[in-house]
Amino acid sequence: MQIYLPIAEVSVNIFLLIGLGGVVGILSGMFGVGGGFLITPLLFFIGIPPAVAVATGANQIVASSFSGVLAHFRRRTVDLRMGFVLLIGGLIGAAFGVQVFNILKALGQVDLLVQLSYVVFLGIIGTLMLIESLNAIRKSKRPPAPRAKRGSRPWIQKLPFKMRFRTSGLYISAIPPLIVGLAVGVLAAIMGVGGGFIMVPAMIYILGMPTKVVVGTSLFQIIFVTAFTTILHATTNYTVDMPLALVLIVGGVIGAQFGTQMGLRLKAEQLRILLALLVIVVCGKLALDLLLQPAEPYSVSVVGASQ
Amino acid sequence: MIRFVIALLLLTSAAARAEEVVAALSQNRVSITANFDGSEILVFGAIKYERPPEQIEPLDVIITLSGPEQRVVVRRKQKVAGIWINTRAVEVDQAPSFYAISTTRALNDILAATEDLRHKISIPRAIRSVGAPSNVANSAAFTKALIRIREANKLYKLQEYETVLFDGTLFRTNFSLPSNLVEGIYTTRIFLTRNKRVVGTYKTFINVRKVGFERWIYNLARRQPLIYGIMSIMIAIAAGWTASAFFRYLRS
Numbered sequence: 001m002q003i004y005l006p007i008a009e010v011s012v013n014i015f016l017l018i019g020l021g022g023v024v025g026i027l028s029g030m031f032g033v034g035g036g037f038l039i040t041p042l043l044f045f046i047g048i049p050p051a052v053a054v055a056t057g058a059n060q061i062v063a064s065s066f067s068g069v070l071a072h073f074r075r076r077t078v079d080l081r082m083g084f085v086l087l088i089g090g091l092i093g094a095a096f097g098v099q100v101f102n103i104l105k106a107l108g109q110v111d112l113l114v115q116l117s118y119v120v121f122l123g124i125i126g127t128l129m130l131i132e133s134l135n136a137i138r139k140s141k142r143p144p145a146p147r148a149k150r151g152s153r154p155w156i157q158k159l160p161f162k163m164r165f166r167t168s169g170l171y172i173s174a175i176p177p178l179i180v181g182l183a184v185g186v187l188a189a190i191m192g193v194g195g196g197f198i199m200v201p202a203m204i205y206i207l208g209m210p211t212k213v214v215v216g217t218s219l220f221q222i223i224f225v226t227a228f229t230t231i232l233h234a235t236t237n238y239t240v241d242m243p244l245a246l247v248l249i250v251g252g253v254i255g256a257q258f259g260t261q262m263g264l265r266l267k268a269e270q271l272r273i274l275l276a277l278l279v280i281v282v283c284g285k286l287a288l289d290l291l292l293q294p295a296e297p298y299s300v301s302v303v304g305a306s307q
Numbered sequence: 308m309i310r311f312v313i314a315l316l317l318l319t320s321a322a323a324r325a326e327e328v329v330a331a332l333s334q335n336r337v338s339i340t341a342n343f344d345g346s347e348i349l350v351f352g353a354i355k356y357e358r359p360p361e362q363i364e365p366l367d368v369i370i371t372l373s374g375p376e377q378r379v380v381v382r383r384k385q386k387v388a389g390i391w392i393n394t395r396a397v398e399v400d401q402a403p404s405f406y407a408i409s410t411t412r413a414l415n416d417i418l419a420a421t422e423d424l425r426h427k428i429s430i431p432r433a434i435r436s437v438g439a440p441s442n443v444a445n446s447a448a449f450t451k452a453l454i455r456i457r458e459a460n461k462l463y464k465l466q467e468y469e470t471v472l473f474d475g476t477l478f479r480t481n482f483s484l485p486s487n488l489v490e491g492i493y494t495t496r497i498f499l500t501r502n503k504r505v506v507g508t509y510k511t512f513i514n515v516r517k518v519g520f521e522r523w524i525y526n527l528a529r530r531q532p533l534i535y536g537i538m539s540i541m542i543a544i545a546a547g548w549t550a551s552a553f554f555r556y557l558r559s
Contacts, residue, residue, distance in 0.1 A: 293386070
C-alpha cells in the first residue's frame with residue numbers, strides 16, 4: 001500500500017516505513033540512542049529528500065524517546081537532576097550549532113562536513129566502546145581480578161560548583177555535564193540527530209555514571225533537544241513531513257517498547273558491545289561512501305522554480 | 308494565439324496544404340491524494356485535412372508532456388586527498404521537473420535540428436543552461452548528467468514509436484506520470500511534422516494539485532509553520548504516551 005507524503009512529495013510503501021520505524025525504535029529503547037544516526041540515512045536510501053529526512057527524523061525521535069523515557073521513569077533509571085543540567089547545555093549548544101550549520105551552508109560543502117563528522121565521531125566512539133567493553137568482559141571472567149574503579153576522574157573532582165546527583169550516586173561539579181550537553185547540542189544540530197550515541201559514552205566514560213541510569217537520562221535530554229530541532233526546521237525550512245513522521249512513530253513507539261524490555265535483559269557489557277558494533281557498521285558504510293568512486297559522480301539538486 | 312495561427316493556416320490553405328490538430332486528454336487535472344501512486348494520461352486526437360489525406364504526403368505526430376520548470380544545480384564529485392567530494396557545480400536555469408516525448412517514428416527521422424531548436428522539442432533542447440561558470444570547462448557534460456540522472460529516475464522519457472496514427476487522421480498515446488510529481492501546470496504539446504518540418508501545433512494544460520488532507524497539511528506547514536511544528540511535536544508525544552500506556556496495560 002502506497003502513501004503520498006505531502007511535504008516530501010514522494011509516494012512510498014507504508015509498511016516499509018512502519019518497519020523502518022520499528023527497527024529504529026527497538027535500537028532506541030535498547031541503547032538509549034534516539035536513532036537519528038540510523039533513521040536519517042535510511043530515509044535517504046528509500047528516496048526521501050535529505051532535508052525532509054533530517055527534519056522528520058528529529059520529529060520521530062521525539063516520540064520514540066518519550067515512549068522510552070516513560071518506561072525508564074517507572075524503573076527509576078532517570079537522573080532528572082543530571083538530565084536538566086545536560087539539557088541546559090544542550091539547548092545552548094543546539095542554538096549555536098544551527099548558526100554554525102547555516103554559515104557552513106552558505107560556504108558550501110555542508111554535506112561533506114556532516115558526513116565527515118559522522119565518520120570521525122562514530123569511528124572514535126565505536127572503537128573506544130568496543131575495546132573498553134571487551135576488556136570489561138575479560139576482567140569479569142577472571143573472578144580474583146581487582147574490581148575496576150568506576151567513578152569520576154580525579155580532575156573532575158577538583159572543579160567547583162559541586163552538585164549531588166543521587167540517582168547516579170555522584171557528587172561532582174556541574175561544569176562537566178554542562179560541557180557534555182553543550183558539545184552534544186552543537187554536534188546534534190550540525191549532524192541532524194539527537195546525539196545519544198555521543199552522549200551515552202560521554203556519560204559513562206567522562207562523567208562516570210552507571211550504565212543503567214545513562215540510557216534513561218540521555219533519552220530525557222534527547223526529547224527536548226529534538227523537539228527544539230523540529231521547531232527550528234519547521235519554521236525555517238518547512239521540511240517536517242507530519243504524515244511521514246506519524247507512520248514512522250507508529251512503528252517506532254512499538255519498537256521502543258520491545259527494545260526497552262530487551263535492554264533490561266541484557267548485561268551492561270553486552271549492551272555496550274552491541275551498540276559499539278552498530279556504531280562501527282554505520283561508520284564503515286559512511287566511510288566507504290567517501291572513499292570509493294561513486295557510480296554516478298554527478299548529482300542534481302533543485303534550487304527552486306524558475307521564472 | 309492558437310486560434311490566430313489556425314485562422315492564418317485556414318486562410319492560406321487554399322494554396323498550401325494545411326492541417327489542423329484537434330486533441331483531448333483523458334483528464335485535465337491530476338489530484339494528488341494520500342494514496343496517489345502515479346497516474347496515466349491518455350492523449351488522443353485527430354488531424355483535420357483540407358484535402359483528402361491520400362493525395363498529400365503523410366504526416367508524423369510528436370507529443371510532449373512537460374512539468375513545471377525548475378532551477379537546478381548539477382554537482383560533480385572528484386577525488387581530493389583520498390575522498391570523493393563535490394568540486395564543480397553548474398546551475399541549469401530551466402529544466403522541466405518532468406518531460407516525456409512520444410513520437411510516431413524515430414525523432415531524428417521526423418524532425419529537423421533547426422525545427423527542434425525553434426520549438427524546443429527534444430530532451431536536450433527542453434533544458435536551458437546559459438550561465439555556465441567560466442571555471443568549468445566541460446559544462447555540456449553537466450547537462451548530459453542531468454538528463455542521465457532524470458532518465459534513470461523515469462522523469463525524462465523518450466517514447467519513440469509509441470504514438471499510434473490510424474489512417475493518417477486519428478492518433479493517440481499514453482504517458483505515465485510517476486508518483487514523485489511536482490505540483491503545478493503541466494503542458495501538453497502536439498506537433499505535426501512533414502518532411503522534418505513542423506506544420507501544425509496544438510497546446511493544452513493539465514493541472515496537477517494536492518487535494519484534501521495533503522493540501523491541508525501542505526498549506527499549514529507553509530502558512531503556520533510554528534503551529535505546524537508544535538502540532539508535530541504534540542502528536543509525537545501523544546503517540547509515545549499512548550504506546551507506553553497501551554503496553555503497560557497489555558503486561559498487567
